[in-house]
Amino acid sequence: MKKKAGQIGAEIEIENSTILTMYDYAFGDDNKPMLFLGDFEGGLWSFRFYALSVSDPLAFVVSTATALEFNLTLFLSILIPLGLILLFGRFFCSWICPYSFFAELGNSLRTFLNKFGLEYFHFDLPVKTPLFYLIVSLILGGIISVPITTLIYPPRIFTEAIYHLILSGVITSGLIFIIFLWLGEIIFSPHLFCRRLCPGGALFSLLGRWRIWRIERIESKCDLCGVCNPACPYGLNPSEGQFPPECDNCSLCIDACKNNNRNALKNVIRFKV
Amino acid sequence: MVKMNKREFIKSLFASLVPVSLLLGGSWYSFTKLLPKRKTAPFRPPGAVAESDFLSKCIRCRRCGQVCPNETIKYFDTLDPVMSGTPHFVPREKGCILCMKCNNTCPSGALVPIADDSDIILKEVKIGKAVVDKNICNSFNGFVCGVCVFACPYTGIAIWGDTWEQPVVTDKCVGCGLCEQSCIHYPQAIRVIHTEEISEVTNEKV
Numbered sequence: 001m002k003k004k005a006g007q008i009g010a011e012i013e014i015e016n017s018t019i020l021t022m023y024d025y026a027f028g029d030d031n032k033p034m035l036f037l038g039d040f041e042g043g044l045w046s047f048r049f050y051a052l053s054v055s056d057p058l059a060f061v062v063s064t065a066t067a068l069e070f071n072l073t074l075f076l077s078i079l080i081p082l083g084l085i086l087l088f089g090r091f092f093c094s095w096i097c098p099y100s101f102f103a104e105l106g107n108s109l110r111t112f113l114n115k116f117g118l119e120y121f122h123f124d125l126p127v128k129t130p131l132f133y134l135i136v137s138l139i140l141g142g143i144i145s146v147p148i149t150t151l152i153y154p155p156r157i158f159t160e161a162i163y164h165l166i167l168s169g170v171i172t173s174g175l176i177f178i179i180f181l182w183l184g185e186i187i188f189s190p191h192l193f194c195r196r197l198c199p200g201g202a203l204f205s206l207l208g209r210w211r212i213w214r215i216e217r218i219e220s221k222c223d224l225c226g227v228c229n230p231a232c233p234y235g236l237n238p239s240e241g242q243f244p245p246e247c248d249n250c251s252l253c254i255d256a257c258k259n260n261n262r263n264a265l266k267n268v269i270r271f272k273v
Numbered sequence: 274m275v276k277m278n279k280r281e282f283i284k285s286l287f288a289s290l291v292p293v294s295l296l297l298g299g300s301w302y303s304f305t306k307l308l309p310k311r312k313t314a315p316f317r318p319p320g321a322v323a324e325s326d327f328l329s330k331c332i333r334c335r336r337c338g339q340v341c342p343n344e345t346i347k348y349f350d351t352l353d354p355v356m357s358g359t360p361h362f363v364p365r366e367k368g369c370i371l372c373m374k375c376n377n378t379c380p381s382g383a384l385v386p387i388a389d390d391s392d393i394i395l396k397e398v399k400i401g402k403a404v405v406d407k408n409i410c411n412s413f414n415g416f417v418c419g420v421c422v423f424a425c426p427y428t429g430i431a432i433w434g435d436t437w438e439q440p441v442v443t444d445k446c447v448g449c450g451l452c453e454q455s456c457i458h459y460p461q462a463i464r465v466i467h468t469e470e471i472s473e474v475t476n477e478k479v
């Protein structure tokens with residue numbers, strides 16, 4: 001609303017335009033920057049879309065264990081992801097988790113640099129470390145009644161990092177932790193955090209043990225060429241028919257098998273359902 | 274499933290204890306060094322449960338700050354593992370307009386939902402209570418002011434202006450902090466304090 005030159009006190013009426021309103025929401029000083037998201041609020045950790053409220057199952061587990069109190073609202077909000085995890089297992093890690101993208105990027109960077117003869121360390125931890133981390137941090141966090149488990153959980157860190165980057169332009173300490181973790185993974189061990197520390201992954205592995213949608217290997221057709229083994233980011237052995245709860249249905253082994261197989265239609269490794 | 278032997282059990286236990294002890298150390302540092310530095314406990318959004326319950330129940334999802342239309346709700350520094358990501362507000366910077374959006378969106382039960390009705394808000398919300406410092410308040414020192422009286426959403430119920438607009442805060446004050454935000458005196462002559470601290474402060478100042 002600007003005053004026209006020569007007209008004292010007269011105001012020009014700007015027509016109500018959708019684009020202008022959206023621009024105002026996004027870049028205007030008077031409005032909250034987050035408003036352009038409309039009816040979506042929250043992030044990956046917990047969000048609301050119209051009446052649908054969805055939270056991470058880990059949020060419910062950690063909140064219930066530290067507060068020692070059952071909260072119905074929080075339980076109702078985890079039902080959808082819980083059902084999906086019971087059906088599809090640990091699909092969240094490979095298909096939704098934002099850190100997974102960076103970990104895979106780091107992994108390909110690592111293999112790319114390996115071609116130039118750069119040798120890296122290979123650091124590894126026991127398979128059950130995430131489960132131990134989940135249990136130990138829940139108990140000790142419950143004693144001091146602070147949910148310390150989720151302080152290193154990437155979806156939560158990304159949610160808060162995006163919130164603070166948009167609203168106040170601040171880089172959070174969690175984001176710095178993620179950057180150092182990513183660099184460390186490139187140098188020391190690919191996917192180390194997802195495989196060996198992530199509390200969410202541990203919980204989803206536990207819940208998804210009896211998942212319906214899983215990868216299987218047809219034993220009679222497999223000629224044990226072993227191209228699928230290095231393709232697995234979690235270090236499992238698909239060629240031996242091992243798909244333990246840690247498998248997150250990322251289907252990289254299927255791709256590797258397809259590429260090696262002369263007849264792509266006869267996949268030896270495939271989805272069961 | 275991989276079967277575990279004793280050796281692997283101890284190995285994974287120690288491997289998981291490394292990050293846990295780092296986080297516990299951070300929490301210990303926060304409990305002993307960072308928290309005592311704060312002069313008062315933080316003011317949580319309306320409908321918040323008791324402070325120790327709040328820390329364990331809140332899942333740090335930042336949805337309350339996102340729905341807050343007044344940008345009242347702020348979040349603690351992420352370097353502090355105990356307080357990080359929990360909502361609070363500073364009454365002097367921005368008071369709560371009592372829209373009850375934050376506690377109706379909270380998924381975790383850290384903020385108990387309260388209906389957006391002025392009578393119910395007056396009953397249920399108790400963030401703190403405003404206390405007037407008569408030594409510096411303009412109305413008590415020869416200048417008729419009364420800004421806090423008119424800034425209050427419950428003028429006449431929670432606060433009312435006496436002769437020369439001298440503010441009188443009643444027990445019905447919910448502690449939204451709009452009076453403290455609007456106070457024209459620097460430093461603020463009216464201030465929201467927690468209900469537990471009222472006896473200490475009133476003995477000293479008023």
